[in-house]
Amino acid sequence: MNRPVVAGVDGSPSSLAAADLAAATAVARSRPLVLVHGYLHPMGYGVPLNPYDLGVPAPTAESEKMLESVAADLADRYPGLRVQVRQVAGGPGATMVEESRRAELVVVGSRGVGGFAGLLVGSVSGQLAQHGHCPVLVVRPPEQPIPMGGPVLVGVDGSGSAGYAVELAADEAARRDAELVLTHVRSPERGAVAPEVAAEASTAEQAESAGLLAAAAERVRAAHPGLRVTERAVVAASPEAALLQASGTASLVVVGSRGRGGFVGLLLGSVSQAVVQHAHCPVLVAHRPEGD
Structure with a gap:
């Protein structure tokens, strides 16, 4: 069609x-x-x-x-x-x-x-x-110039919605001959726990982050062999804060319609909603077309 x-x-x-x-x-x-x-x-x-x-x-x-x-x-x-x-x-x-x-x-x-x-x-x-x-x-409003040479940025969290967002982001980056930046955000260490427990948790979270990014990058490179792909693990207070800051130098941010832990009835997750509202560049919301 x-x-x-x-x-x-x-x-x-x-x-x-x-x-x-x-x-x-x-x-x-x-x-x-x-x-x-x-x-x-x-x-x-x-x-x-x-x-x-x-x-x-x-x-x-x-x-x-x-x-x-x-x-x-x-x-x-x-x-x-x-x-x-x-x-x-x-x-x-x-x-x-x-x-x-x-x-x-x-x-x-x-x-x-x-x-x-x-x-x-x-x-x-x-x-x-x-x-x-x-x-x-x-x-975005025309008074905010779009950095045309910037990368295409997409968040990775392991959810199906984010997986489709990565797919769309890779397609867009390939069309633009731009770098694709895969970003996974995890929270900073907190709480008064024993040092060995905190270290073990931090190591596990780092491994999970690296694993999610590596799996996403592997799928992208298989579909777009010549694409420049950067895997970026970020520690930030919230995923939306990290993505919003990174959007200042991006030409496009791609977000899923729901993230990990989203409810079926909640069509746009809190992270995606914040990025759509406040990003410094255009935002692509990855709704899968009907019939696909």
Whole structure:
């Protein structure tokens, strides 16, 4: 199935940055690009106010012009790009979650129209990160330049979700000809225990960390023999703190939708959620596409 790359566009600078990255990604993957605008009815939020009027509200001429303008600009700047535009009568968050069922990748800005400066992730990107049905790329605001030469960073914790994140991160690093950094974070030694007990626990944790990284690196090198892979064991107060700090020099951070110990009903784990909210570079949330 030739699944498209889908970008949510509302005219905001953040969404335009997302559309630009989505266009580059679509060309690199030889996929079509679909620009989607989920619009709300001016007063009824997409639902007719009159219960006897079951017609679907029409899109506005202004939003249609905005979409066509963005599509034309991208087609000019990315030769070979196949781009379509679509408006959907519904809330933008629900619209993009539904679009993700048929997409290879969904790209959204971290803030849309009406977002506050202190709210790094808006409701649309937040909903997609939680409930997307394919990988979701959240693009940082355009005022935060992306370090294009930086590595692709991914956390390793032994969970199935993190395993899929490593797979996606390796694919992205190979496409970008970038270094892949596999990171496992463990807590510092704590507590008033006997020195020999603390030393034994520390040795066991180091061995577990090294084992997880080695196993992940072996799988990556088998799939991508020429890829530069770095295994990085980190001692930090929390995995999210370590990943956020490392994101400052990365071109992309890839996170699983759930980590070790996550509950089935918790679609986005606390580490992934923190990284999506506060990373200094784009974040790819590794939702496995439906049907895969």
